[in-house]
Amino acid sequence: MSPAILLLLALGLGLAGWLAARARAWTFRRESANGRLASLPTYHAWYVALWIVLPVLVFVALWGAIAPGLVSQSVLADPAAADLPVFGFERQTILNEARAVATGAAPAVFNPQAAALVEPYRDALSHYNLIGIAVTVLIAFLGGAYAFLRLRPDFAARTKVERIVMSILLGASLVAILTTIGILASLIFETVRFFGMVSPIDFLFGTHWGPDPMANPDNPDPSRYGAVPLFWGTLFIGAIIAMIVAIPLGLMSAIYLTQYANPRLRKWIKPALEILAGVPTVVYGYFAALTIAPAIRDIALKLGVTNPSTESALAAGLVMGVMIIPFVSSMADDSITAVPQAMRDGSLAMGATTSETIRRVLVPAALPGIVAGIMLAISRAIGETMIVVMAASTAANLSANPLDRMTTVTVQIVKMLTGEGSFDHPATLSAFALGFVLFLVTLGLNFIALSVVKRYREAYD
Amino acid sequence: MTVVHDNLEPTEAKMSATDVSVFYGDKKAIDSVSIDIPTEYVTAFIGPSGCGKSTFLRTLNRMNDTIPTARVEGMIELDGQDIYRSGMDVVQLRARVGMVFQKPNPFPKSIYDNIAYGPKIHGLAEGKDELDAIVEKSLKRAGLWEEVKDRLQDSGTALSGGQQQRLCIARAIAVDPEVILMDEPCSALDPIATAKIEELIAELNGRYAIVIVTHSMQQAARVSQRTAFFHLGKMVEYGRTSDIFTNPHEKRTQDYITGRYG
Numbered sequence: 229m230s231p232a233i234l235l236l237l238a239l240g241l242g243l244a245g246w247l248a249a250r251a252r253a254w255t256f257r258r259e260s261a262n263g264r265l266a267s268l269p270t271y272h273a274w275y276v277a278l279w280i281v282l283p284v285l286v287f288v289a290l291w292g293a294i295a296p297g298l299v300s301q302s303v304l305a306d307p308a309a310a311d312l313p314v315f316g317f318e319r320q321t322i323l324n325e326a327r328a329v330a331t332g333a334a335p336a337v338f339n340p341q342a343a344a345l346v347e348p349y350r351d352a353l354s355h356y357n358l359i360g361i362a363v364t365v366l367i368a369f370l371g372g373a374y375a376f377l378r379l380r381p382d383f384a385a386r387t388k389v390e391r392i393v394m395s396i397l398l399g400a401s402l403v404a405i406l407t408t409i410g411i412l413a414s415l416i417f418e419t420v421r422f423f424g425m426v427s428p429i430d431f432l433f434g435t436h437w438g439p440d441p442m443a444n445p446d447n448p449d450p451s452r453y454g455a456v457p458l459f460w461g462t463l464f465i466g467a468i469i470a471m472i473v474a475i476p477l478g479l480m481s482a483i484y485l486t487q488y489a490n491p492r493l494r495k496w497i498k499p500a501l502e503i504l505a506g507v508p509t510v511v512y513g514y515f516a517a518l519t520i521a522p523a524i525r526d527i528a529l530k531l532g533v534t535n536p537s538t539e540s541a542l543a544a545g546l547v548m549g550v551m552i553i554p555f556v557s558s559m560a561d562d563s564i565t566a567v568p569q570a571m572r573d574g575s576l577a578m579g580a581t582t583s584e585t586i587r588r589v590l591v592p593a594a595l596p597g598i599v600a601g602i603m604l605a606i607s608r609a610i611g612e613t614m615i616v617v618m619a620a621s622t623a624a625n626l627s628a629n630p631l632d633r634m635t636t637v638t639v640q641i642v643k644m645l646t647g648e649g650s651f652d653h654p655a656t657l658s659a660f661a662l663g664f665v666l667f668l669v670t671l672g673l674n675f676i677a678l679s680v681v682k683r684y685r686e687a688y689d
Numbered sequence: 690m691t692v693v694h695d696n697l698e699p700t701e702a703k704m705s706a707t708d709v710s711v712f713y714g715d716k717k718a719i720d721s722v723s724i725d726i727p728t729e730y731v732t733a734f735i736g737p738s739g740c741g742k743s744t745f746l747r748t749l750n751r752m753n754d755t756i757p758t759a760r761v762e763g764m765i766e767l768d769g770q771d772i773y774r775s776g777m778d779v780v781q782l783r784a785r786v787g788m789v790f791q792k793p794n795p796f797p798k799s800i801y802d803n804i805a806y807g808p809k810i811h812g813l814a815e816g817k818d819e820l821d822a823i824v825e826k827s828l829k830r831a832g833l834w835e836e837v838k839d840r841l842q843d844s845g846t847a848l849s850g851g852q853q854q855r856l857c858i859a860r861a862i863a864v865d866p867e868v869i870l871m872d873e874p875c876s877a878l879d880p881i882a883t884a885k886i887e888e889l890i891a892e893l894n895g896r897y898a899i900v901i902v903t904h905s906m907q908q909a910a911r912v913s914q915r916t917a918f919f920h921l922g923k924m925v926e927y928g929r930t931s932d933i934f935t936n937p938h939e940k941r942t943q944d945y946i947t948g949r950y951g
């Protein structure tokens with residue numbers, strides 16, 4: 229609640245600074261000989277307002293991070309905290325309870341020890357709240373004063389504001405990059421911990437997957453951590469079965485839409501196809517589990533397969549392929565459309581038919597873009613979880629029979645993280661190693677796709 | 690309404706257009722044009738831009754078919770046969786009437802495959818040796834062989850603009866056409882490359898019936914022996930190139946060649 233107040237305060241002060249600076253710029257304007265300033269009054273106003281709000285924002289962010297620590301430190305210094313249990317867990321529960329009552333989030337305490345701490349908590353909170361507000365006002369005032377004193381008729385507020393805006397945008401893009409780096413760092417950290425318990429060789433090349441979250445965590449059985457069946461399941465479902473469906477259908481629909489469909493039809497079908505990409509994968513999962521998987525089983529029965537399972541790699545892969553069609557077709561569509569009309573005319577003028585032109589000129593010319601679309605589609609498919617859980621089971625199985633149950637990397641990540649094992653059990657940690665492998669593969673695919681697209685673009689500029 | 694000079698030597702028409710009109714939707718772009726295209730002479734179409742030169746040229750190999758709104762009326766014959774008759778094989782027609790475009794448009798394939806493209810789709814070569822021979826012959830005729838014989842596998846798009854245009858001419862020649870249509874083939878090229886193409890046209894003259902659209906009157910004067918002047922969708926005047934430029938019968942032709950408009 230207190231950061232929100234600080235923010236409102238900052239905005240209010242910023243508005244005041246904005247108005248004051250604009251008024252000041254107007255007086256410059258009135259007093260100057262020709263009635264002109266180096267920058268418009270609003271730029272002076274924004275300059276001052278930004279100098280007030282931005283430093284405060286930085287402070288609020290920092291304060292939000294350190295204030296809770298300061299508060300609980302001062303509570304612990306209180307005599308009533310002297311006989312708190314030493315154990316981290318219990319101690320933390322009591323503190324949290326006192327805190328909840330003090331801030332009004334909970335009506336009353338259960339634990340008598342917590343009751344004694346409510347008052348100190350309340351005191352500490354209001355104490356630090358006051359400090360926060362005071363520092364906010366001080367910073368806003370210092371920033372505002374600094375900026376305000378720099379205002380002159382010939383002050384280049386416009387360029388300064390431009391520069392500040394640029395750094396805000398830069399900051400915004402850094403957030404995404406830093407988050408990625410942070411995620412990657414934690415992934416690597418946990419992966420290294422896992423490989424301290426199970427050797428990477430066993431993990432990458434072992435052919436049996438069946439971590440036991442109840443086993444003694446200090447002495448894991450490496451033969452249960454072989455991830456090859458998962459890699460195979462992922463490849464088989466996402467990169468083989470799904471692509472056998474998605475590549476021809478996606479390509480053919482792109483060719484139809486770009487070369488044969490009349491513009492009115494195209495205006496309808498193209499968005500409709502792209503909507504497919506927005507259907508939640510759970511919905512596809514239902515479809516796979518309730519319709520496709522039983523149908524496949526019935527067909528298998530009729531063909532004389534004994535005892536086919538209701539869950540199969542084939543069901544998951546087929547539905548995943550349908551899900552991926554828009555990724556393939558939309559990239560293929562874009563890159564076929566990007567082939568210059570002159571290419572098409574050149575081929576037709578040689579006496580080629582439309583389909584010869586497509587096969588021999590347009591598709592080859594658009595191939596890099598098409599390949600890139602396929603790569604992105606694969607990386608999307610191997611990251612897919614829901615359909616597999618619902619249609620292909622969670623049982624690891626190293627088999628080339630599409631009618632068998634199979635599982636994939638992502639499914640096992642979920643299973644291991646939500647399993648009964650404690651957080652530092654190797655079974656749980658294996659999820660991070662799996663995630664890391666998936667990350668590397670997906671990154672590689674995207675990287676190849678992007679560089680292929682880039683090279684392709686250069687060809688026509 | 691077209692003024693045709695009366696001092697022309699009689700020639701046999703390879704192609705002949707009679708009362709051809711072209712519409713884009715409701716808009717008439719070509720109004721009742723009649724002309725004979727001989728093999729002996731290079732025919733130039735000149736006229737201010739937008740007057741319909743490209744549109745008329747494209748009726749001769751039915752490239753207007755690729756524009757959904759375009760509609761052609763009148764009769765166009767190739768060796769006395771109507772090319773718009775039902776049952777006409779457009780694919781065969783375009784193999785007999787080749788086309789070179791304003792902007793060089795080699796396929797993003799190797800030099801070799803660019804030339805081999807037509808022979809392959811029309812099944813003109815049996816086996817690799819024959820195909821090699823066609824590629825070599827076509828490149829030689831287009832005057833490009835010496836420049837590219839050591840790098841036939843390089844991409845056609847990596848050549849210079851002038852070389853690309855000669856590659857496109859070689860590509861058209863490779864299917865052994867009877868007529869070659871060129872739509873401002875030099876407008877994207879520098880003067881040296883232009884000179885090479887003009888030389889090439891002179892060499893090809895007589896073997897193929899050649900029609901060249903150009904906005905440069907000097908070029909028409911250099912490469913052609915017959916000139917048709919187009920204006921606002923009509924063919925205004927047709928005659929020997931030298932006569933059109935020195936002794937035009939029509940005022941509009943006179944105005945155009947003396948630079949009063951266009």
Ligand SMILES: Nc1ncnc2c1ncn2[C@@H]1O[C@H](COP(=O)(O)OP(=O)(O)O)[C@@H](O)[C@H]1O
Nearest residue numbers: 713718737738739740741742743744745756758
């Ligand atoms: N695809 C088309 N659709 C509609 N109008 C066109 C099309 N192509 C050309 N035109 C029109 O037809 C007329 C003749 O064009 P064009 O044959 O390209 O002239 P030129 O080649 O002599 O410059 C112009 O008015 C042009 O706007």
Ligand SMILES: [Mg+2]
Nearest residue numbers: 742743744872
């Ligand atoms: Mg033109």
